[in-house]
Amino acid sequence: MVATIEPRKNHLLILNIWRDLCQRGESCPYLVVAGPEGWGAAHVHDMLHRSRLIRSRIVRARNITSTALARLVANACGVLVPSFAEGYSLPLAEALTLQAPTVASDIPVLREVSGGAALHLDPLDGLAWKAAIQGLAHRSSPAATQLRAQATRYVSPGREAYFQLLFDFLRQQAQGPASTGPQTVP
Helix, strand or coil: CECCECHHHCHHHHHHHHHHHHHCCCCCCCEEEECCECCCCHHHHHHHHHCHHHHCCEEEECCCCHHHHHHHHHCCCCEEECCCCCCCCHHHHHHHHCCCCEEEECCHHHHHHHCCCCEEECCCCHHHHHHHHHHHHCCCCHHHHHHHHHHHCCCCCHHHHHHHHHHHHHHHHHHCCCCCCCCCCC
């Protein structure tokens, strides 16, 4: 996971899945949580630091360089983006640009950013997230193979496309609401 730790990023979903995997003695992969602690993160901080059960399977990467983070993401079994809300989600775009298998919340902005290159799940469906994580944990599994193939289809918008979208948006805003014909002002 690459995100500031705050409630809308939904770290607790993933930490509870890790706790469940460890409790059941199931194959529990390592989870790397990259990003600083933000507002309202006390409950996540407590779970990360006080849960003996998951502490040995979770690695915190607080002050990681961009190069090291890119290398980490590119070599990860998968990237998890379980957010409830996002503005754009640069970590999702970056993970897919690096062709990392990615599971993201099924919210409009993440669907738009991924362009169908990620697996989208309800951010409250812990069982579906757990199944996806277990599939990704084994690089040769059908689920992991499928998500890697999906990630290769990602098309980064690039500079020209980004600015074209921006200019189109600004042009649309300058023109105002669509006119349906002559209008009179009272």
